[in-house]
Amino acid sequence: MSDADIGQQARARRHADLLMQGGTVLTPNGAERIDVACADGRVVALGDLQGTWSADTTLDATGLHVLPGVIDSQVHFREPGLTHKEDLETGTRGAVLGGVTSIFEMPNTHPLTLWETDLRAKLEAAQGRAWCDYAFFIGGSAVNAERLQALENLPGCAGVKVFMGSSFGDLLADDDNVLRRILRHGRRRMAVHAEDEARLRERRALVEASGDVRQHHHWRDVESALKATRRIVGMATETGRRLHLLHVTTAEEMAFLARHKRRVTVEVTPHHLTMHAPECCERLGSLAQMNPPVRERRHQDALWQAIREGVVDVIGSDHAPHTREEKARPYPQSPSGMTGVQTLLPLMLDHLHAGRLSLQRLVDLTSAGPARIFGIEGKGRIALGYDADLTLVDLAAQRTIRNDWIASRSGWTPYDGMPVIGWPIHTVIRGQVVVRDGQLMGLPQGKTIRFLEVPGETTVGG
Structure with a gap:
């Protein structure tokens, strides 16, 4: 099924797998106060979706910034x-x-x-x-x-x-x-x-x-x-x-x-x-x-x-x-x-x-x-048809990095004891919430990244 077909079906039923509301979303247009609807692993709607969409899962992003994964x-x-x-x-x-x-x-x-x-x-x-x-x-x-x-x-x-x-x-x-x-x-x-x-x-x-x-x-x-x-x-x-x-x-x-x-x-x-x-x-x-x-x-x-x-x-x-x-x-x-x-x-x-x-x-x-x-296919921005990979952060959160937070088998970080301002709160991968309020959710569901067959020449830099 094509991206257009997925989006069309989701919009017709106005029902999403995940509906994220209330956040400041970083789209290619800049920072926007909009909602994001995700279905079948993709972004299917952006905008003021309150009252017009239902979802299996909702995520309150009030006070958070929503970055592309x-x-x-x-x-x-x-x-x-x-x-x-x-x-x-x-x-x-x-x-x-x-x-x-x-x-x-x-x-x-x-x-x-x-x-x-x-x-x-x-x-x-x-x-x-x-x-x-x-x-x-x-x-x-x-x-x-x-x-x-x-x-x-x-x-x-x-x-x-x-x-x-x-x-x-x-x-x-x-x-x-x-x-x-x-x-x-x-x-x-x-x-x-x-x-x-x-x-x-x-x-x-x-x-x-x-x-x-x-x-x-x-x-x-x-x-x-x-x-x-x-x-x-x-x-x-x-x-x-x-x-x-x-x-x-x-x-x-x-x-x-x-x-x-x-x-x-x-x-x-x-x-x-x-x-x-x-x-x-x-x-x-x-x-x-x-x-x-x-x-x-x-x-x-x-x-x-x-x-x-x-x-x-x-x-x-x-x-x-x-x-x-x-x-x-x-x-x-x-x-x-x-x-x-x-x-x-x-x-x-x-x-x-x-x-x-x-x-x-x-x-x-x-x-x-x-x-x-x-040349990654379908990732890197929050836009219709792209993978619903979202990183939700609190820019004002004050935290301290500690060894006991580090999941690595090695169990340490050179930043142990370092205070920082700004912290990841939720992590969404292809519309699935895998981290919610800093806690792992469900089971591992990672998939192979897709690449464009022949990455084109790009204009690089800022």
């Missing part, structure tokens, strides 16, 4: 192979509790996600266990480079992810010839972790000698990031491939990328927007250790400036949990990464309250932007 396009849920840290159920449970309705999961699991069988295993593992909708990246590698055009178009594939550094085995792609082979085999936008592996190996002795986690951002310095970013953007220009640069951290990269927005989109993380070195490592030790590292305040200021100027397209969490026991190993044997999917929205709402960005800009960075960049 938040899409986190970079998470590491560790399944298969590393499920003592996280799995698809706990990771997606944290996602919906934090107001996230869709996730893209990364390929550095055991086994690596390199082939159709690996992707299919993850899709099967998510069925009946994922609380939110999902897609999985295929890793770009020397072993599968010539097959990537077919692999990236498989159902449930979010695209190709390349690790130029900070990975292992077949997933590490640090050779220029391999990178060019990967770039030439595919049409979808390719996601990249850009750190120069050779430079990182050369400089590792600095921290091996010191054993001081406060040196993490000196080891993985600006040049290690900028060198890799320049390399991959140059090769993408040669091959005509579109790129998505993940977790960009430096002022120098932002200045460079601002001149290459025709083909390159840019992600930043809440961690890099919220924490700065060396203070975070002095306070948190290796709990603040991640790759690329949290840097000095001048870089954080540059990331915020890039958001204001439209250089940044997406906020992704880079949720990458480890157990506290693993994090307690002596540095640099301690692993890099931290939880983030559940705190993405609370942190960004707190930044919104502080005046660092507008609500409409936040929606673009967390919903419309990911949908546009990756």
Whole structure:
């Protein structure tokens, strides 16, 4: 049945599966005080619906802002192979509790996600266990480079992810010839972790000698990031491939990328927007250790400036949990990464309250932007015929982030004890209320995200 048929039938009967009333809804027109009716997983009516529509379920959104469902396009849920840290159920449970309705999961699991069988295993593992909708990246590698055009178009594939550094085995792609082979085999936008592996190996002795986690951002310095970013953007220009640069951290990269927005989109993380070195490592030790590292305040200021100027397209969490026991190993044997999917929205709402960005800009960075960049079908906005993915937030709610709120199997957050203003209250996925007043409802009902067959060229930026 087509979107038009669904909408026509619902309007004819004036009965919805879900009727949300009284909220301030962020539509493509801006903030509007309207109601939303949802049927068969889609938005079927917008406007003043009081007294004219009935519903199986009603949701009172009075005093709340209704955002398009938040899409986190970079998470590491560790399944298969590393499920003592996280799995698809706990990771997606944290996602919906934090107001996230869709996730893209990364390929550095055991086994690596390199082939159709690996992707299919993850899709099967998510069925009946994922609380939110999902897609999985295929890793770009020397072993599968010539097959990537077919692999990236498989159902449930979010695209190709390349690790130029900070990975292992077949997933590490640090050779220029391999990178060019990967770039030439595919049409979808390719996601990249850009750190120069050779430079990182050369400089590792600095921290091996010191054993001081406060040196993490000196080891993985600006040049290690900028060198890799320049390399991959140059090769993408040669091959005509579109790129998505993940977790960009430096002022120098932002200045460079601002001149290459025709083909390159840019992600930043809440961690890099919220924490700065060396203070975070002095306070948190290796709990603040991640790759690329949290840097000095001048870089954080540059990331915020890039958001204001439209250089940044997406906020992704880079949720990458480890157990506290693993994090307690002596540095640099301690692993890099931290939880983030559940705190993405609370942190960004707190930044919104502080005046660092507008609500409409936040929606673009967390919903419309990911949908546009990756060619997601039916998500990213509140409009007729779109999936009824809704994140309802209280912009004035005062809460404190605590470890005992975190659903991740790892059980901790670097923001334990941090007060924030702004909080997710209800989470709706395809018209089903999965979180109500901060509590999980029902059973996991996540489904595979759909993508446009050939994502078109887009105008990127703010």
